[in-house]
Amino acid sequence: MEEDDDLWQQYLEVDDDDSGGGPDSQDLSSSSSSYLAGFVIANIVGLRYYSGTISGREMVGLVREPFNPHDANAIKVLNTRMAQVGHIERSVAAVIAPLLDSRLLSVEGIVPKPPKNRNPYRLPCQVHIFARPDAIPLVRDALDRGDLQLIDESDPQFALSEAAIVQERNSNSKSKAGNGARRIDDIFALVGTEDEEKSVQLEPPKEVVVSELYAHQKEGLGWLVRRENSSDLPPFWEERSGKFVNVLTNYQSHERPEPLRGGIFADDMGLGKTLTLLSLIASNGPGSTSISSVNSLEGEDETSITSGRQKKSNSGKNAGRARKRRKLDDGVRSTEVLGPKTTLVVCPPSVFSSWITQLEEHTRPGSLKVYLYHGERTRETKELLRYDIVLTTYSTLAAEFSDPESPMKEIEWLRVILDEAHLIKNFAAQQTKAVIALKAERRWAVTGTPIQNSSFDLFSLMAFLRFQPFSIKYYWQTLVQRPLAQGSKHGLSRLQALMGTISLRRTKDNQSGNKSMVGLPTKTIETCLVELSAEEREYYDHMESEAQNTVREYIDADTVLRNYSTVLHIILRLRQICNDMALCPSDIKSFLPSDTLEDVTRNPELLKKLASLVEDGDDFDCPVCLSPPIKAVITTCAHIFCQACILRTLKHLNACCPICRHPLSKSDLFLAPSTQSSKDDESKAFISGRSVSSKVSTLLKLLLETKKQNHTVKSVIFSQFRKMLLLLEEPLKSAGFGILRLDGSMSARKRSEVIKEFGNSGPGAPTVLLASLRAAGAGINLTAASRVYLVEPWWNPALEEQAMDRVHRIGQQQEVRVVRLIVRDSIEERILELQERKKKLASGAFGSKAAKEQKQMRVEDVRIVMHL
Structure with a gap:
């Protein structure tokens, strides 16, 4: 377990700097408009210096390593287990690395099946190049100048590509796939079938849960408990001749992979997920520690529930290792006294009251012991492990993520439940990295809306669940994101198969759509439709006409990304006019920056005015963390970020704006004036x-x-x-x-x-x-x-x-x-x-x-x- 946690910590560091381009990478080289331009042949070198191995045809991750002390163009190669295999040879990396840094392309690597008598010091790799259509000529020219041959569709060697997109195309042109190979979509079809055991009902222990559950809640409890106690291989893994193989990536291991004890609980909002989860916590399984009978929550407020701050103890480390000693003589897994019993629940502050209310209404007083890890809180890991439930917030975890002595990071929890899990949809956000790094046997992402904007929202959930290979960005992009975004007929079916494998989703209406499954009123x-008054219509039409002219100029000049914040402000103001003209200032033109950076730079007051607009629109998000800006900062290129987000970006080599790539330094940032007190x-x-x-x-x-x-x-x-x-x-x-x-x-x-x-x-x-x-x-x-x-x-x-x-x-x-x-x-x-x-x-x-x-x-x- 400790080794696995080290790997995941490495993964967090790796994925933060990868070639995908950060949190908004789907808008750039890895976007829906990115296509396979071809591939180049390169060697993976330095094999003897790293522990990662390749045992057959296998997908590999190619990750930029700009701070490598030996080569600023370094591109390291990782296998499915996130272990480094080596580096792409220098001559190839010198050509591809600048293109990655400029986000003109993204890359995916596949190692063909190595020959029996292969060179022990190097391994051939197909580096597949993906780029937007308009960028492909630039990429081709750069590769030619670097003496690299781009093997594209016009080249007979293109058929030798091991990429899934090419293999799929080749198999579609034949009656069946050659050499008995299994197509990726056939593999997805095998695991995407509906699980009949989802309908098994389970009663919660009456000594803890006093309320009667609805039928769908009992079915949900049965599914949750079954998944937590599963000993099956994770999806997409098979046992072959004593080895364990991931059939999607072809990674092989002699060690049996851990079962996937968790998933996505995605019941429709309002179906009582919290009560079902409380029943799960009360049903920790045979041999579990008895639930403590201590202080009731009745009459206690947040302060009285929360313990005071105490000195830190090292007991959490020992408790975390206790899991390794938790096996009975007959070899059956069991959660006995030595093992963890505490469930960590992570949720927004507004949901605290809901959990406490549900505990008071549905559980026997004193049957579950709860601690609110928020505000003034203990640092004693031993103290926290006395409780059955520890409630905390995403922001608290984010604040402690860089603290090596945080008890949140030391403890190995029995389970972690992310309530409102869609809040971690942005992988680059600190709170997302914090929850992914948590140690736990069982992991649950709970949300009625797992997809809010695009399928990429699911990637962070996969990373939290540690569901390989989808928990690694380059595999998610290759296997799911790109075919889905480009409209492939197989894209949605893959996503459906994937969600059907690890999630439970019921809606308020039954399959016929005319009757509520829980008897809710309709x-x-x-x-x-609202008709504007004559005055409002004249004002709106005038402002929309001006806004259209401005945005049309950006589109024609291909500078929408550069002026992204400005476009958002224009849209924001038009929406506010629809509510009430008083919400929109009459001098809207003063908020539209000139297209020349010099004019904007010389006008810091304009920059501060633009930043203050963030307070007018609750739906405005920082482009880095995809959350409302904290201490809003605006750059000289007129883009708005959280102060912490943009300062973290400036620590990178060749720091530039994540939106328009304009070079930035601290002197190019302006802090928005605070007006909260007089609002x-x-x-x-x-x-x-x-x-x-x-x-x-x-x-x-x-x-x-x-x-x-x-x-x-x-x-x-x-x-x-x-x-x-x-x-x-x-x-x-x-x-x-x-x-x-x-x-x-x-x-x-x-x-x-x-x-x-x-x-x-x-x-x-x-x-x-x-x-x-x-x-x-x-x-x-x-x-x-x-x-x-x-x-x-x-x-x-x-x-x-x-x-x-x-x-x-x-x-x-x-x-x-x-x-x-x-x-x-x-x-x-x-x-x-x-x-x-x-x-x-x-x-x-x-x-x-x-x-x-x-x-x-x-x-x-x-x-x-x-x-x-």
Whole structure:
């Protein structure tokens, strides 16, 4: 286990610097528009210096090593187990490395089956070159100048390529694959069959769980327990003549690979996943330690549950090694007293209250001992191991990731559960690396929306599960990402087979789609088209025309990436106009930087103004970590990042902007001014004494109609713009509504108080909750309401589903009505088009029928949204 953990730590370091180009690499050389240009033959050298071996035809990873002290162009070669085999010979690396650094191409390596009497010091390797069509001539020219022969489709030797894409093409042109080889899609088909054991029901121990589970929860518990106690080979592994072979990569080993004890628990939101997981924790299996009976959670708040900070102990190291001693005399695995019993649950702060509430409602008081590892917390590993459940947050793990003495890193947990696991969709983020590095026997990624933007969201989940070979980026890109993104007819079927192998997904509706599987009331979704007033229409059309001209210039000049942040701001402002003109400043032109870097550089005030815009749009993400910017920084090339993200980038050799590749140094960064303290006062000033917009007027009309029918009905109004929530307060109060607000500026404790107050009934109880999706879109229960209003559409349809399912979930007793407010003939209608693309991908991943995946190219998306 310790050796495996060392390998995974190496993997985290390797993948951070690989040739894929970082977190947004799918937008560059490894994007959907990247195609196989051909391959070159190179030798892997230095075999005698490294432990990694190649025993047959095998895919290998080619990883840039820019800080190699002996060769700045070094490209190291890793096998499937992430052990280094050697390096690509210097003459070839000298040509390919600069192209990798400039992101003109990406590479994949395959070692053909070595001859019996091979040279012990070198090994031939086919280096396959992938590039965008427009970059292929540049790549070809560079290879020619470096005296490297690019073997492409016009060359007879191209048929000798071992690449899966070529083998598939060759096999399609023949009646069957030659030499008895198994096609990759045939291999996927073998493991993608539905597992009948998913339907086996299991009761939780009644001495711990006092609530009766629904049938689907019992089935889910049965599936979870069976996977945790599996002794089968992991998917895609076979035993052949005493050896163990990964049939996808052809890697061979004499050691039996560890079973995959975990997976993706992807039940639809609102189906009671938390209770099912509590039942799993209570059902740790035969021979497990008895659940401690200690302090009840009743009446305890977050502070009283959390222990004080203490001195660090080394007991965690010993406890982590205890697993190795956990075998009975008859050789059967069992979790006895020497083994770990503690489950680590990682979730957003807003979900803490949900876990505590579920514990109070569904478990016997004192049957499970829980520790909140958040805020002021113990450093004693021995103390933490006394608990059955340790609750922590992604941000806490990220903060301790660089701390070698963190007890989170020392302890080997019985299991780790990632709640709202889609939050680790960006592999380059610190919190993602932190959860991947955790030591655990069993690993669960829990999310109702495993795919939010693209199939690449799944890669981080594979890395967390340590599901080889998909947990390694270059294998994920080769086997799944590229064929899926390029619309291959086999791409979606591979993804479906993969998800069917390691995930459990049930939706609220049964297969016929007309009856809820848990007896929930129906949910109806309707779109209310809003007509702008004459003044608003004139203003919107004028601003959209100016924005279209600006974006068209970027597209024509092929500078969309360079001006990525500016385009986002333009789109942001058009969306805000649809809500209310007051949200958009009249001097929008001042926020559009000149296309010349010199003008931008000489105007630091402009840079600070651009950075401050981040606070106006909750959906704006740092391009590096794909999360809302923390301490927003803007570069001289007008791109916005988290301060920590861009500073980490500048530590690399030849530091440049991750978006446009413009050279950067610390002097090229500007910190956005902080306006948090005066936000509320400024917002109240800008909304006082003014008429309401067409969208606000429409929303008020809908609310008043509902109130007239039933004055006790509660509604949740979601907006991604905090200023919009503030703007709504005054007209709603004037109309006689009791309101509460829930947004990201509140502490976890305050959010919990707001949710509890919203659940109250009786005279004077609040009937409207104004909620930010960032604060209320995951893990909380708002079943007190039966009406949901989405003030504007989100880019990500999965976030909208999360918003709806805060209300439409187990515990809901009334019919749920969801209303989306969309301005007619506006950017909002076109955002709905993009949503449909993402919905098809997300539903197709778990579907039984393959459908051609549509390409998602950033520039094309911009064209659609801007109506160009």
